Amino acid sequence: MSIEYVVARPCAVKNDLGGDEAFLRACTWRLMARTAKREARKKNLRFEEVKLTHRIVSLDGVDQVVEPLSDILEEAARFEEKTGPCADCPACVLDETAGCFGTVGYPVTAEAEQWLYDRITGEVEPWAARGWREFWKGARADPARIALLRSKGDDFLEGKSAWGLTATSGGRPFTLNANELLAALFAAGSLKPADALMLLGLLGALDPDVDPEDEERPVIGVSEAENGETEEKLAFDIYPEPYDDPGICDLKAYLFALFFAAALGVELQVSL
Template identity: 35%
Template sequence: MAIDYTIDYDCIPKQQLTTEGIRERLKGAERAALIINQYREAGDMRPPSEMGYEFTRRTPEGAEETRIIVVQDVLNDAADLEPLTPHCVGCPANRTGNPFGCMGYVGYPISEAGEAWLLDRLPVPDEALVWLLLKQGVDNFQYDGQQIAFLRQNNDAYFEARRAAERRLGEFSLNANQVFEMFFTVGDIIPNHAGILLLFFRAIDRDIEADAIIHLTPAGPDVADRHPFIIQSEPYDDVTIRDLKGFLEALYIAWALNVNLLVDA
């Protein structure tokens, strides 16, 4: 399980296979490789056409539906991606530099270190403009974190910690449930919202004037000079921190391109 995201930049692969079609094929290819490896490690050398696995999904009506998937069928579907990979070379939305690098995910379970890392990036009262924006946003949109708290308390698959990390920010506190609600329960993230989130989590420099905040979006062609992405990967990052940094970078690219970041949590 994971929180999937996609930079919604129009391209030929998405036109031909759709965003969902590409993502399903990528996931299928990963799943097929895992199944094949499991068979081989068990000494089973049968071809993929004779391998299968159960796949359970929830229908729109809320019922669970289980199907038997043949690995070769999945590989056949994934083969549709190969002729489209040249379009990813040089694409401005390609975050990773790999084929279909406009797509990524934040994996579950979310680590305690990842929660703490996000909270540590929030503004304090000394950063008055952005801090006030954060406080107003939490109040106006009533981010209470209850949706995330329910997941945390009822299923160990989503979070390592049963208790959300919390940080005091002057006259109010914010916990990790509220932070994840801001990110992942609002649907697709439009550029205006993306720009503010980038400020909140110090993905771009917060030392800017009020007028610059007002005109933060659209980012403009000189965005890399005026508002560079300032988060760097570190060798000691745990998996969640690495994934969250990737998410914020994707959010930055979507904002810079003035397109939505599609989020499927």
């Protein structure tokens, strides 16, 4: 079980499969196939004997869909045959093939969730705070979905408290709670480049101190001048650490994909 996401850059693979949603489903099935094959081999089971249970979360509850492993393996094999163009794709940042796809594994640990909140400093950039308020004007995500996950034991979220956080922004109070933050990150369905920049700025994931001589570091150009030139460049500023909790590793990869979606000017599609 996991949160699945994909950098929604148009490509031949997605077009061949029928769009972003079909691509996301195919990547999910490939992941399920890899996991199930590994577990089946450990238990000396024949693949045709194995069935997988896939959980689908909605405000009405958690539904379970049972799929034979043999069907999933067939779908995964057909998908692998189509991934040749991934080698030259700039969105392929998380893996060698279909590297625009990633997951945040369930359960999200309390440590990983705390890591997110700790990134929101006492002073939030005014532009990020404005973006946060604009995001919620459109009812883009429902924190009730996160509350539902918290109510399901430790299957989805280990942290049971949707505690609030108070910071400041431009001299004004800035408040949010845990369910709102996770809903904005994972429950909107899709995040536009402006949403991505807002969330990355809120979480202190952007570095404005970019060395113009450093051509290896990926950057986002923002704040265009009247003549169309970029006034400021922001680099991704979160790095993996050897002591990271696996859940923190997943969140860092997610934010990295969010950064690249914004840099490429495309949405990040997310399936909670």
